[in-house]
Amino acid sequence: EVHLLESGGDLVQPGGSLRLSCVGSKYTFSSFAMAWVRQAPGKAPEWVSFVESGGLYPYYTDAVRGRFTTSRDNSKNTLFLQMDSLRVEDTAIYYCAVMTRGVSVGCQFDYWGQGTRVTVSS
Amino acid sequence: DIVLTQSPPTVSLSPGERATLSCRASQNVASTLNWYQQKVGQPPRLLIFDTSNRAPDIPARFSGSGSGTDFTLTISSLEPEDFAVYYCQLRSHRPPFGGGTVVEIK
Numbered sequence: 732e733v734h735l736l737e738s739g740g741d742l743v744q745p746g747g748s749l750r751l752s753c754v755g756s757k758y759t760f761s762s763f764a765m766a767w768v769r770q771a772p773g774k775a776p777e778w779v780s781f782v783e784s785g786g787l788y789p790y791y792t793d794a795v796r797g798r799f800t801t802s803r804d805n806s807k808n809t810l811f812l813q814m815d816s817l818r819v820e821d822t823a824i825y826y827c828a829v830m831t832r833g834v835s836v837g838c839q840f841d842y843w844g845q846g847t848r849v850t851v852s853s
Numbered sequence: 854d855i856v857l858t859q860s861p862p863t864v865s866l867s868p869g870e871r872a873t874l875s876c877r878a879s880q881n882v883a884s885t886l887n888w889y890q891q892k893v894g895q896p897p898r899l900l901i902f903d904t905s906n907r908a909p910d911i912p913a914r915f916s917g918s919g920s921g922t923d924f925t926l927t928i929s930s931l932e933p934e935d936f937a938v939y940y941c942q943l944r945s946h947r948p949p950f951g952g953g954t955v956v957e958i959k
Contacts (some may be wrong), residue, residue, distance in 0.1 A: 775940055775950045776889075776897055782936075790946065835893050838948040839887055841908070842898035 734756045735827050743848045747817050753810040753827030753844055761805035764830040766840060767812050769780030769823035780812065783834045817851045822849050857941050857951035865959040872928040874954045875939035885944040886924045888917055891903050892937045901926065903944070
C-alpha cells in the first residue's frame, strides 16, 4: 500500500522560510505526479501545487506563486516544497498526495500522507 | 473560477440511516467531480472519482451521481465509521474543494 511521510513543518515567523519533504514508499514514486494540499484549522483542504512525474513544470495556486517552489528527487523518492516569504495565512497542515492519473486530466488526489504542521506567527 | 457549494453544512443521522449529501458547482463541470472523506485527525481519503466511480477498497454503500452542476454523494446505510466530514472537489488544473458536510451522530 502506498505510504507517504511528510516532514519539515515548524513554527516560523512571518517572512521566514521552511522546506517540507515528502518521502514515498511501497510504490513506484517516479511514475506518478505529486501534489501539495494544505488545510488551515477548521477549513476545507486547499490545493497548493502539483508537479508531473519527471519534476518538470510545477504549477501553483495564485496564493503561493512566486513564494513557494515544488521540486522532486526521484532517485530519493522525495517531493519537496520550499516555502519562502511565509505569511500568517500560510498556517496549515500540509499534505502531499499522489495523483495516479497524472496532470493532463486535472487533479485527483488518490493517496495522502498524514501531513506536517506549519505555523506562521510572531 | 468555479465555486463548489456543499449542503447541508451538517446533517445529524443515526447508524443505519441513509445520508444524502449535495455539491453544486457554479458552472457546468460535466462529470469531473470527486468526493473525499475526512475523519478527525486524519488526512482526506478519496471515495468517489468522476462523479460515480468508487476508489479502490471503498464499500458499495457509498455511491455518487449527478452531472453538470448538481452532484450527490449517497451513503445507503450509515456505519459507525462513516461519521466524518465529506468534501467534494473538482478535477481540474485549479481544483477547488467544497466547504464540506459534517455527518454527525444523532
